[in-house]
Amino acid sequence: MSARPGGGHSPARLAAAWAVHLLTASSAPAGLLAILATIRGDVAIAFLWMAYTLAVDAIDGTLARAVKVKEVVPTVDGSRLDDVVDYFTYVVVPAFFMVHTGLLGGAAVPVASLVLVASGYGFSQTAAKTPDHFFTGFPSYWNIVAFYLYVLQWPTPLAAGVVALLAILVFVPLRYAYPSRMTELRLPTVALGLVWAVVLLWCLVDFDPARRMPVVWSLLYPAYYVAISLYLHAKHEA
Numbered sequence: 001m002s003a004r005p006g007g008g009h010s011p012a013r014l015a016a017a018w019a020v021h022l023l024t025a026s027s028a029p030a031g032l033l034a035i036l037a038t039i040r041g042d043v044a045i046a047f048l049w050m051a052y053t054l055a056v057d058a059i060d061g062t063l064a065r066a067v068k069v070k071e072v073v074p075t076v077d078g079s080r081l082d083d084v085v086d087y088f089t090y091v092v093v094p095a096f097f098m099v100h101t102g103l104l105g106g107a108a109v110p111v112a113s114l115v116l117v118a119s120g121y122g123f124s125q126t127a128a129k130t131p132d133h134f135f136t137g138f139p140s141y142w143n144i145v146a147f148y149l150y151v152l153q154w155p156t157p158l159a160a161g162v163v164a165l166l167a168i169l170v171f172v173p174l175r176y177a178y179p180s181r182m183t184e185l186r187l188p189t190v191a192l193g194l195v196w197a198v199v200l201l202w203c204l205v206d207f208d209p210a211r212r213m214p215v216v217w218s219l220l221y222p223a224y225y226v227a228i229s230l231y232l233h234a235k236h237e238a
Contacts, residue, residue: 009072017072024060024081027053031089038097043150044207046097050143051204053089055197057082062180083123086140091119094142103149104163105156111163115142118170127173133181134232138169144222147200151215175233177225185228196221 009017034049060082064070069078095112098104104111119140122128127136145166149159179189199218203211 013067013072016067017069020060020063020067020069021073021076021078021081023056023063024078024085027056027085027089030056031085031093034089034093035096038100043101043209044204047147047150047204047207050089050093050097050147051201053085053093054143057086057089058180087119087123089143090140091116091123091142094146097146098142098149098163101150103146103156104160107156107160111160111167114164114167118167122170129178130175133178133183134175134229134236135178136173136175137171138166138174139176140170148215148219148222151203151209151212153209174229175236176229177232179225182232184232189225189228192221192224 030049030052034046037046037049064078095115099108099112122137122140129135145163177189179193182189196218199214203214
């Protein structure tokens with residue numbers, strides 16, 4: 001797909017670039033469908049739509065760089081679109097889920113409001129993503145948090161405390177790994193992440209909240225992610 005004379009791009013290359021933007025944008029209606037499923041009480045479908053948004057976010061940046069969307073469609077800021085969509089799907093949708101399903105008990109609205117404000121700060125800060133590809137502060141993986149809290153059914157005070165702590169960690173400038181773009185330990189991180197994703201997808205397709213052991217074992221990957229993030233942060237600070 002080479003550029004045409006005069007700096008224009010071929011229809012195929014333009015179509016590819018716009019398709020990537022459309023893929024990113026598709027997460028927004030998926031988030032809306034997750035909210036509607038939550039209201040209906042169809043938790044499995046809600047989580048599957050949230051999983052779709054995670055999958056899109058995992059691949060759209062790589063696709064955008066592959067087809068050079070900034071060069072082909074310079075009038076659309078893909079990073080800004082990604083941030084807008086991610087705030088909705090990673091923050092608003094799971095916050096609504098946690099409130100609506102009662103996971104946070106009587107503190108639901110204050111704690112969810114803390115999540116919304118903290119993540120708003122996290123997404124808007126200029127150093128949200130560092131030049132060497134790290135997230136600064138807890139990277140607002142609230143959809144994953146909501147999934148684990150729902151399946152593990154922790155007491156609501158404990159769940160609310162964990163969510164509040166993670167919201168506070170958005171403001172703490174620790175560096176968290178950006179799996180798809182990290183340069184060190186990328187291969188094991190991505191490989192383990194794929195295994196983790198397959199396990200969770202299987203849990204969602206055959207959803208049974210009473211079957212907790214696969215979900216409990218899957219926590220090893222978030223633990224690994226936190227561990228390597230702390231290791232790489234300490235190495236950077238040394």
